[in-house]
Amino acid sequence: MISSERVFGNVTIGDVLFVTITLLLSVIVAKMLTIRVRRSLKDKIERENLEILNKVIYYGVILFAFSLTLPRLGINPSSLLLAGGILGIIIGFASKSVVGNFISGMFLILERPMRIGDSISIDDVSGIVEDVRILSTVVRSYDGSCVRIPNEKVFNSVLTNYTSVARRFDYRIGISYSDDAEKARKVILEVLEDHPFVLGDPAPQIFVDSLGDSSVEISIRIWAPSQVWFDVKRELLWKIKKALDENGIEIPFPQLDVKLKD
Amino acid sequence: MYGCYDIPLNLTEAGIEIKVERDQTGKTTYGRSGILGEVSKTIVSRENPKVVICPVEPVNLPKRITRYLMIELDKEVLLGPKDEGTIDTGFPVEIGVFIAKRDKYSLIDVFSFTKQKFSLYGGVRDGIICRYWRSGPNLNKDKLVEGHLRLQVKNDTSDWIEIRKVVLDASEMKIVYSEDEVYSEAEMKILSRKVGEVRFRKPANGGTESIKLLKEMVVTAHQSKFIMEDGFK
Numbered sequence: 001m002i003s004s005e006r007v008f009g010n011v012t013i014g015d016v017l018f019v020t021i022t023l024l025l026s027v028i029v030a031k032m033l034t035i036r037v038r039r040s041l042k043d044k045i046e047r048e049n050l051e052i053l054n055k056v057i058y059y060g061v062i063l064f065a066f067s068l069t070l071p072r073l074g075i076n077p078s079s080l081l082l083a084g085g086i087l088g089i090i091i092g093f094a095s096k097s098v099v100g101n102f103i104s105g106m107f108l109i110l111e112r113p114m115r116i117g118d119s120i121s122i123d124d125v126s127g128i129v130e131d132v133r134i135l136s137t138v139v140r141s142y143d144g145s146c147v148r149i150p151n152e153k154v155f156n157s158v159l160t161n162y163t164s165v166a167r168r169f170d171y172r173i174g175i176s177y178s179d180d181a182e183k184a185r186k187v188i189l190e191v192l193e194d195h196p197f198v199l200g201d202p203a204p205q206i207f208v209d210s211l212g213d214s215s216v217e218i219s220i221r222i223w224a225p226s227q228v229w230f231d232v233k234r235e236l237l238w239k240i241k242k243a244l245d246e247n248g249i250e251i252p253f254p255q256l257d258v259k260l261k262d
Numbered sequence: 263m264y265g266c267y268d269i270p271l272n273l274t275e276a277g278i279e280i281k282v283e284r285d286q287t288g289k290t291t292y293g294r295s296g297i298l299g300e301v302s303k304t305i306v307s308r309e310n311p312k313v314v315i316c317p318v319e320p321v322n323l324p325k326r327i328t329r330y331l332m333i334e335l336d337k338e339v340l341l342g343p344k345d346e347g348t349i350d351t352g353f354p355v356e357i358g359v360f361i362a363k364r365d366k367y368s369l370i371d372v373f374s375f376t377k378q379k380f381s382l383y384g385g386v387r388d389g390i391i392c393r394y395w396r397s398g399p400n401l402n403k404d405k406l407v408e409g410h411l412r413l414q415v416k417n418d419t420s421d422w423i424e425i426r427k428v429v430l431d432a433s434e435m436k437i438v439y440s441e442d443e444v445y446s447e448a449e450m451k452i453l454s455r456k457v458g459e460v461r462f463r464k465p466a467n468g469g470t471e472s473i474k475l476l477k478e479m480v481v482t483a484h485q486s487k488f489i490m491e492d493g494f495k
Contacts, residue, residue: 164386196324196378200394202386225380225391227327 009074019069026065030058051116051131052109097152101135104155108132118163119226122154166199167229169222171237174215176250181208181216184249188220191243197232199223214254263357263406264439264470267313276375276406280359282313292359298373305370311363317409317444318358318475319432321393322372329433329476330488332381332392333411338495339425341452346416349425352397352408354378355444360473367473375407383429384492392429409437409444412465417452425450426495431488433476434462438469445469458494461487 005013034054041050070077109132114120118129120139127141137154139147175184185206192198192206202223209219220240224232244251263275269290271282278296285291290305292313305311321329331353339349359371381394402408417423430448437446447465452458 165384165389165391166382166386197327197380199391200379200381202382223382223386225327228325 011072011074015072018072022065022069023062026062029065030061033061034058055134097150098135100152101150104151105132105134105136107155108137108151113159114161115163118161120162121160122149122157125149164226166202166223167226168202169224169229169233171220171222171240172209173218173220173240173244174212174251175218175244176252177216179216179249181218183247184218184244187243187247187249188218188240191236191239192220192222195232195236195239197224197228198236199225213256215252264316264444265314266362267315269310269313271313273315276404278373280315284310290361292361292370294359294371294373298375301371301373303370305361307361307363309363311361314360314362314367314473316358316360316470316472317355317437317439318369318372318472319435319437320354320356320374320376320395321432322356322358322475323374323378328380328391328393329431330383330390330392331430331432331435332383332394333428333430334394334396335426335428336396339415341415341417341423341425343420343422344417346414349413349415350401351411351413351428352395352401353411353446354393354395355405355407355409357406358473358475369475372475375404383427383490389492390429393432405439405442405444409446412445412447414447414449415452416450419452419454421455423452423455424495425452428460428494429488429490430460430462434487435476436462436464436474437472438465438467439472440467440469452494456491456493458490459487460490 007013007016034057037054037057038050041053067077108114114129114132114137116129116131120127120129122139125139125141125147127139127147130138130140130146133151136148136150139149141147173188175181185208188206189204192204198204199222204223205219205221207219208216210217222232222236241251263273267273267282269282269284271280273280278294278298281291281293281295283291288306288308290307290311292301292303292305294301319329319331321331333351333353335349335351341347354374354376356372356374356376358369359373360367361370362368376395379394381392382389383392384390397408397411401410413428415425428448428450435446437444439445445465445467446462447467448460448462450458450460
């Protein structure tokens with residue numbers, strides 16, 4: 001019988017086949033289990049938590065099956081504790097960056113500075129978090145391209161998370177020195193009050209910010225719901241410009257008065 | 263305007279005209295024109311459907327971004343320790359036009375005569391965006407504009423509580439309408455100076471029940487009450 005032929009030590013081809021089939025079965029069972037969990041918990045758990053739970057289930061099932069097959073390979077699982085320690089040191093030296101990324105990934109999952117779907121910026125990459133994996137984080141940039149960032153870099157970089165319920169954006173508009181800043185403020189406020197998505201609370205702020213070379217600088221701070229803030233930002237500036245025009249308030253070009261001596 | 267209509271329908275009220283017609287090929291066309299702009303849709307149905315016009319949960323316009331409704335009372339209400347009472351206030355009305363076949367309804371249009379405004383309740387990071395409405399005890403009598411909300415408040419604390427804002431989960435809203443008014447009821451239990459439970463309840467007043475538009479947003483683990491954790495002012 002071929003299956004009783006020894007491959008090494010007391011391990012036969014049959015044992016190797018048993019381990020391989022068990023591992024393959026465990027992968028299939030893990031896949032089926034994660035699909036079932038995903039379907040049944042889709043509406044009840046946040047997507048990010050569901051993904052983490054699925055990963056734990058997937059790798060947990062495979063690891064459990066692997067540990068069950070170890071005696072067939074002549075390995076005592078308790079001896080793995082010692083071997084694991086030594087192996088860990090070897091792997092640590094051999095694959096420093098992989099381990100670094102893995103540990104950073106663990107910390108990112110625990111610390112949760114970002115969630116799937118958040119709008120973030122890491123160094124020069126800005127976009128939406130698509131996935132936080134064990135070794136890397138996938139970000140879909142605003143131009144649609146997919147960027148894979150090693151977790152070690154994510155962990156060690158300055159990460160800006162723009163995701164919040166409401167988001168603020170600012171404008172700076174210069175009006176002529178001959179115009180009434182208070183009137184301009186009222187005109188702008190009317191435009192903001194007319195827009196449904198300019199939040200009433202926190203209220204918008206409009207104030208004279210500085211006296212420039214060519215104009216009186218008015219600062220406008222607006223809060224809008226995060227889902228629509230960019231649409232609001234896009235729409236409002238032109239509406240404000242039109243409203244100021246209609247009320248005879250001039251947005252001056254930069255100017256320089258030159259006086260010549262005789 | 264509210265009610266169930268057969269096709270063809272030609273309705274003119276409050277500056278808008280709603281027209282629903284069916285041609286010989288079985289194609290139904292819906293059109294709305296007037297002060298709120300124009301909308302036109304084609305409906306394909308073998309049977310002759312009906313049209314239902316009724317008030318819906320006021321969180322759909324100009325775009326559905328939240329299911330929460332914040333009502334700011336015109337005048338602050340002061341509630342005594344361990345006391346309870348009723349606050350009559352208003353809520354904005356949004357009008358839904360549904361096409362109905364047997365017991366199945368499908369929304370074809372939603373419009374409103376009210377100004378839409380949104381506000382933040384709580385912090386920027388973990389608060390919620392709410393449809394905002396400011397209302398006092400003197401309601402707008404036009405049932406196309408403002409509905410009547412009866413709020414039963416109960417103060418479980420030993421302090422005087424000032425109430426200026428109420429935040430409600432509109433997906434639990436139960437609206438009824440009659441010849442006279444659009445009506446809804448809610449109850450609020452104040453648990454501490456900053457925390458209260460608010461929930462809609464089945465209106466005691468008689469009337470025709472509105473079609474619920476937000477039921478598809480309700481998930482299994484959904485709470486039927488909203489916990490106000492950031493105060494009432």
